[in-house]
Each structure stands twice: as C-alpha cells, then as structure tokens.
Amino acid sequence: MSETDGNKNKELMNALNSVKKVNVGDVVNAEVLAIDDNKQLIVGIEDSGVEGVVPPRELSSKPINNINDAFKVGDKIKVLVVTKIGGDKEGGSYVLSIRRVQSRKAWDEIQAKADAKETIKVPVSRAVRGGLVVDAGVRGFIPASMITDHFVRDLNQFKGQTLECKIIEVVPEKNRLILSHRAIVEEDRKAARDKVMSNISEGDTVEGKVARLTNFGAFIDLGGIDGLVHISQISYAHVDKPSDVLKVGQEVKVKVMSIDQDRGRISLSMKALEPEPWDSIEEKAPKGSIVTGTVKRLVDFGAFVEVIPGVEGLLHISQISHQHVNTPSDVLKVGQEVKVKVLDVQPENHRLSLSMRALEPEPDRNDGNNKAPRHNVNDNSKTNAPTEENGFTLGDIVGNELKKEENKNNKNNK
Structure with a gap:
C-alpha cells in the first residue's frame, strides 16, 4: 500500500470515528433544516450525519401560535432523543423534543432552588377541584389548603395571578411539583403584624x-x-x-x-x-316633647322604642293606652313607627321614659253605653237617710207619709 493510500485510509477512519452515535435519552445539538407543512421541524443532529423530526407537541413547553415566528431555518437548538423511527437500518431517523429539554432544565433549576430554600414566582394557569395549576416551566400544583391563610370559596379569582411560592415537594420522575403560597402569606403577615403591633396603642x-x-x-x-x-x-x-x-x-x-x-x-x-347619642338626647328629645320612634323590642312589661339612632326609650305597658292592654304585642309590633311623648330623660343613666297614652284624649266618664256615671253613695242612703246627694230632706219624707195617711182615712169615712 502506498503512502498516499495509507493517508486516505487514515482520514477515512478518523472521519468515521468522529461520527457521534445517537442514543435514545441523549440531549444533542441540532440545526433546523426545514419547517414542513405539518408544523414540525426537520433537523440535522450535529456530528451524526442523521436527521430527526420535532413534532408540534414537542416544540415547546409553552403554546406556540405560529411556528414560523418561533423558529427559522439555520437555528441551532438542543433536543432530547425520544425514539428512533425506521428500525436499525442505516439512515434511520429520530423523534426529537425541545419541550423535554426545557422541562429537564426547569426541573434542575427547581431542584436547585428547593435545595437552597428559595422561593419561585409562578403564574396561575387555571383553578381545578382541590387547588390551582401553575406554570413553573413544568406543571406545578398548589393545593387549596396551601393557597392562603383563610378559606376561599371561589378559586377562580386567582386565575391569571402570579403567586410567590415555597417549594414543598419535587419529584421529576413523577412530574410532581407541590408548592405553597400560604407559607409566604403567613410569613408576610407575621412581619406586618409585628410592625403594626409595635406601632399602635x-x-x-x-x-x-x-x-x-x-x-x-x-x-x-x-x-x-x-x-x-x-x-x-x-x-x-x-x-x-x-x-x-x-x-x-x-x-x-x-x-x-x-x-x-x-x-x-x-x-x-x-x-x-361617632358622637355619643345620649349626650345630645336632652336637645333632640327633651322632656315633654313629642317624637316619632320605631319599636325595636317587645317585652312583657312594655316596648323599647328607638327615638334617634342608638337611643331607645321604654314605653311601659301602662303607658301604651288608656284602655287595658294584656300584652304589648296585642297593640304593637317590631318595626312599627309610633308617636310618643317624652315623660322623663336621664342621660347619665341612659334612661328615657315614653308614653303613647299621653297623646290620646282622656276617655269620657261614661262607660260607653250612655249611662250616667255611678256615684259613691254612703250607707245612710240605704235607709233613706237624708243626704244632699239624693235630693230629699227629712221634712219631705215625713210630710209625704202624713199626706198618705190622711188620704187613706178620708176613703174609709166615705
């Protein structure tokens, strides 16, 4: 083998060795090659020579309205290898995820803050039965008992709000994040309470x-x-x-x-x-005046009538009417407006005596059947004793008796 061929073989081996093997679960660098009509990305995995697809649901952890606004051809991105499609054959493709990379990063950041006992601020996505769903980069949950320090009937009022929370539980493998806003509220209230309590008397x-x-x-x-x-x-x-x-x-x-x-x-x-109402009662309802009041309470011995806000006077049962009243409820009812005369005022004792009877005309001395009034007669009248009340004198009585006897004798002589 010539030296030239040896160099070519060496370069080929180096090139082959430089190709990275792609494994499911790896986070790899990639480049956006195309954006297809299915609103997904076609990307090339760096240093691997293979391509992958990022489907719409894996584009981001947050909603994307327009994929073309979020990504451009040539963008460098990090993706997680979800699975391989096309089997083990050469040139197979992969399903990739940007969302899971973001989620993994978010979990790592949340765990770091939890370890450092830091708080996080999260927007409330929606209210569900039992609590609030929040967005912490991953789905988080605030149980109803951990929202605030008092009972809240309608949780929908928190929708759209951003709440500061303490991290209670972090379990990435179960996608479980439990947060508490109540802990923040209680701490804030304690600090505020201490400040207020030290400044007021x-x-x-x-x-x-x-x-x-x-x-x-x-x-x-x-x-x-x-x-x-x-x-x-x-x-x-x-x-x-x-x-x-x-x-x-x-x-x-x-x-x-x-x-x-x-x-x-x-x-x-x-x-x-407010001004103490009893302080001015002698001006607003002086003794002898006539005022309008409202019946507030009925009791066996009378009624309490409010004559001005905060001042109630007693209308004794004997002062309701000239007629006999068995119980106040026979004549009056709570809430009824009545006119009363002020009989007595004692501001220092918070006492006010009232009368309705004093505003009624005095009854006739007749009993209602046009009979003459009965007079008290002494015992002598029963024996026809002479009195000035019955209109007869002793001479009248004796003379009448003598005249009767004379008339009787005259009849007998005839």
Missing part, C-alpha cells in the same frame, strides 16, 4: 380597609394584620348584618379598643368615633 384612631365580612362583624386590614369590628361596634344605630352598611374594599376609620399581644388580636370600633 389602645385609643389610637387608624385607617384601614374592609377585608372580610361575617355575620358577627367586619375584619379590617390595618396594613398586614386584620382587626375585628364587632357588629355591636359598627354604629350606634341597630345593624342587622355588617354587609348592610359595609362592603369589602371600603376604607374606614376605626378606634383601637384593645390589643392582645399574645394572640395577635386587635379589637376595633367605628361607632366610638
């Missing part, structure tokens, strides 16, 4: 925003910690439901009534910032 007036409404009151966000305005502290006027007078997101001023540092609880009042 009982008696302070502060501004807040209505965060939640319940049947028993309203929770006010004071900037990271919620305080409670009990329903009895919303207004001096009677409030059936907090939602009747407040709405979520409404800004309000409140007074700090008490602070429980150990339990992290703050009691608030809105009505404490």
Whole structure:
C-alpha cells in the first residue's frame, strides 16, 4: 500500500470515528433544516450525519401560535432523543423534543432552588377541584389548603395571578411539583403584624380597609394584620348584618379598643368615633316633647322604642293606652313607627321614659253605653237617710207619709 493510500485510509477512519452515535435519552445539538407543512421541524443532529423530526407537541413547553415566528431555518437548538423511527437500518431517523429539554432544565433549576430554600414566582394557569395549576416551566400544583391563610370559596379569582411560592415537594420522575403560597402569606403577615403591633396603642384612631365580612362583624386590614369590628361596634344605630352598611374594599376609620399581644388580636370600633347619642338626647328629645320612634323590642312589661339612632326609650305597658292592654304585642309590633311623648330623660343613666297614652284624649266618664256615671253613695242612703246627694230632706219624707195617711182615712169615712 502506498503512502498516499495509507493517508486516505487514515482520514477515512478518523472521519468515521468522529461520527457521534445517537442514543435514545441523549440531549444533542441540532440545526433546523426545514419547517414542513405539518408544523414540525426537520433537523440535522450535529456530528451524526442523521436527521430527526420535532413534532408540534414537542416544540415547546409553552403554546406556540405560529411556528414560523418561533423558529427559522439555520437555528441551532438542543433536543432530547425520544425514539428512533425506521428500525436499525442505516439512515434511520429520530423523534426529537425541545419541550423535554426545557422541562429537564426547569426541573434542575427547581431542584436547585428547593435545595437552597428559595422561593419561585409562578403564574396561575387555571383553578381545578382541590387547588390551582401553575406554570413553573413544568406543571406545578398548589393545593387549596396551601393557597392562603383563610378559606376561599371561589378559586377562580386567582386565575391569571402570579403567586410567590415555597417549594414543598419535587419529584421529576413523577412530574410532581407541590408548592405553597400560604407559607409566604403567613410569613408576610407575621412581619406586618409585628410592625403594626409595635406601632399602635389602645385609643389610637387608624385607617384601614374592609377585608372580610361575617355575620358577627367586619375584619379590617390595618396594613398586614386584620382587626375585628364587632357588629355591636359598627354604629350606634341597630345593624342587622355588617354587609348592610359595609362592603369589602371600603376604607374606614376605626378606634383601637384593645390589643392582645399574645394572640395577635386587635379589637376595633367605628361607632366610638361617632358622637355619643345620649349626650345630645336632652336637645333632640327633651322632656315633654313629642317624637316619632320605631319599636325595636317587645317585652312583657312594655316596648323599647328607638327615638334617634342608638337611643331607645321604654314605653311601659301602662303607658301604651288608656284602655287595658294584656300584652304589648296585642297593640304593637317590631318595626312599627309610633308617636310618643317624652315623660322623663336621664342621660347619665341612659334612661328615657315614653308614653303613647299621653297623646290620646282622656276617655269620657261614661262607660260607653250612655249611662250616667255611678256615684259613691254612703250607707245612710240605704235607709233613706237624708243626704244632699239624693235630693230629699227629712221634712219631705215625713210630710209625704202624713199626706198618705190622711188620704187613706178620708176613703174609709166615705
């Protein structure tokens, strides 16, 4: 063999040795050779001399609206070898995936952050039964119990939001990623709570925003910690439901009534910032005045009537009517508007005495059947004793008796 032939053989062997063998599961470099009508890529695997196909579902971990906007001929890409098509024959082709390379990279990054106890921010893709599906480069899941620190009925409100989360569990081989936003919320609230608790005192007036409404009151966000305005502290006027007078997101001023540092609880009042209604009661409902009120409560001994918001007076059963009243409910009902006269005012004792009877005309002395009124007669009238009340004198009675006797004698003589 000549030296020239030997060199050619050596070059051929080197060329053959330089061809990389392609194995399923490898991540390899490739070049986009064409974009076909099926919206898939035809690529050449670098240093292998073979081609592969990247089908549409393997193009990306995120939706692609137009493949021509995402890829161009000549682009250099990394792909994962999924499987071989065409058997072991020479010139066989491969199914390749860009999406799985991205996914593998995402899992590696997530695992690294989990090991470093770092958080990640993820957009919420959709709400499902039991929690939220999020996009962390791979599919992640936030269970309902790990979304926030209170019960949420409608999870759809989180759709489209980006939530910061702690990484709870990472299992790439099972495509399992569990995250918690609640852990972030609780940490933030603790920091905010500590800040608020150190800056407010009982008696302070502060501004807040209505965060939640319940049947028993309203929770006010004071900037990271919620305080409670009990329903009895919303207004001096009677409030059936907090939602009747407040709405979520409404800004309000409140007074700090008490602070429980150990339990992290703050009691608030809105009505404490309103004028005390009893302070002006002698001006608004002075003794002897006639006012219109609303029956708020009925009891055995009378009715409580609200004459101004926050001020109720007692309408005693004896003051309802001149007529006999067995029970207040026979005459009155809750919610009824009535006119009453103020009999007595005691602001210092929060007492107000009212009367409806005082506004009625005095009844006639007749019993209703046009009979003359009965008089009290002394016992002497029973023996025909002379009195000024019955209109007879002793002389009248004796004279009449003598005249009767005379007439009787005259008849007998005839």
